[in-house]
Amino acid sequence: MHSTILKLFFLFLFLWGCSTVHDPHQQSSRKVLAIQLMELDEKISYHEAQDLSSAIFQRSAVLDQMFERTGNPYMHNFLVNIGLKKKGLCYHYSDGLYSYLKQKNYSGFEFHLVGANIGDYWREHNALVVVAKGQKVMDGIVVDPWRDERELYFSKISEDRTYEWKHRIRRGCY
Template identity: 35%
Template sequence: MKSLLVSLMMLAAATLAGCSSGPTATKNDVEELARALQSLDPEVDPTEARRAAEIAYSYSAQLAQQYNVTTSPILHNTLVNSGVKERGVCVHYAEDMQARLNQENFQTLSMLRAIAEPKSDFRIDHSTAVIAAKGDGIYDGIVLDPWRYGGKLYWSATTKDARYDWEPRLEVLRRKYERRMAKEAAE
C-alpha cells in the first residue's frame, strides 16, 4: 500500500513539476525587506539590513532548488515524510535559513526561531526563522518563511502574520514536553 501511495505521489509530483517555476525576487523585493529590517531599530546597520535581505531572498530560492521542490509545500512535506525526498519541510527551511544568516555574524541583527502550533486538528506545527534587531525577541522581529510558498520568501512582522500565531520556539517545545510528561504520568 505504501509503495502505491508513494508511486501516486511521484506521478503527481512529476505532473505538477512543469507547472512550477523557480522562486524569483526583484530588486524592489530586496529593498523593501531591507527597509523593514532597518526600521526595526535605529541601531540596525543599513549595510547589514541590505545584506540580510539579499541573503534571505537568494537563499530561499537556493534551498528550494537544493531540496528539489517541484510541488506545493504540503505535497513536498508528504514526499519528505514518506522518504521519497530527504529535506524540505518547514523546520529544515527554518534551521538552514537561521544557520546561513548566522554565518554573517551580524552585529545589529540576530536570528531567532519561532513555532506556530496548529489552529485546527487538520494542521501541523509550523516552524520559521525570525530576524530581529540585536537584543529583541520574536515579537519585535520579522518572520522569514521560505517554506510557505515553496522557496519563494514570505516575510512580515511577526505580529502581523495573519496565517500563524508565532511563539518563541523554546516556549512551544517546553510546553509540548510538559504535556507529554503529564500524559505519561497519567497513564
C-alpha cells in the same frame, strides 16, 4: 537629525540603485525586506540591512535547490513523508536559514526560531525571526521560505495573521 537624513539618503539610493537581481518582483521584495529590517532599530545601517535581505533571498533559493523543491509546500511535504524526497519540511528551511545567518555574524541582528501549533502533526509550522540585537522576538520579522510556492514570505511577526508564533528557545539547529 543628521543620522535620519543620512538614512533617508541611503534609502533613496537603495530604492533607485542598480541591482544584479533580474526578477523585478524579487528585486522589489528584497528592497521591502531591507527597509523593514532597517526599521527594526535606528542603529541598523543601510548596508547591513541590504546585505541581510540579499543573504536571506539567496540562501532561500539555495535551500530550494538543495531540497529539490517540487511544487507547492504541501505536495513537497507529502513527498518527504513518503520517502521520495529527503528534506524540505518547514523546519529544514528554518534551520538551514538560521544556521547560515548565524555564521555570518551580523552586528545589528539576532536570529530566532519560532513555531506555531507545536506538537500538532498536521498543523505544526516553523520559521525564522529576525530581530534587532537585544530586542524581543515578538517585535521581529518572520521569514518563511517554506510557506509560499517559490515566494519568500516575510512580515512583521505581529502582522502575520496565518500563524500564532511561539519562540522556540530550547530547540537547537544542528
